[in-house]
Amino acid sequence: MSAKPINSILFVCLGNICRSPLAEGVFRAVWSECAQGREIVLDSAATSGWEVGSAPDPRSIAVAMGHGIDISGQRARRIAPGDFSRFDLILGMDRANVRDLKAVAPPSAADRIHLYLEFATGNGGDVPDPY
Incomplete structure (x- = not known):
């Protein structure tokens, strides 16, 4: 039996203004170059409502633009209950994000919530919060 293909990914950090929009933007750019026409749903969200x-x-926008990626049109949003069924993979930028996600997720979504760097580097560390 093969694993279910990943057709949607949600990137999550505390405020959805630094780490998760940058991760979404980078993944979107890489995907557009490598996906060979395969569609994927990508989005980012916050565990808090502070920056909705x-x-x-501006620092994240500058980093992205330095690599030819424009994330300036993104707007912060808070994770919604429907996100847990909408996304095949939910990646928290740090352990606190993962803990907060699991605290509000339905039990059926627990296996889809992971630490971002488990997938990006395999080391499972945190992406530091610039604040």
Whole structure:
């Protein structure tokens, strides 16, 4: 039996203005170059509601633009209950994000919530919060 293909990924950090929008933007750019036409749903969200509606932090925008990626049009949003069924993979930027996600997720979603760097580097560390 093969694993279910991943057709949707949600990147999550505390405010959805630094780490998760940057991760979404980078993944979107890499995917567009490598996916050979295969569609994927990508989004990012926050575990808190502090920055809802805000644009990404200027530092994140600058880092992305330095690599030819424009994330300036993204707007912060808080994770919603429907996200746990909508996304095949939910990646928290740090252990606190993963803990907060698991605290509000239905039991059926627990196996889809992981630490971002488990997938990006295999080491399972935290992506530091610039704040």
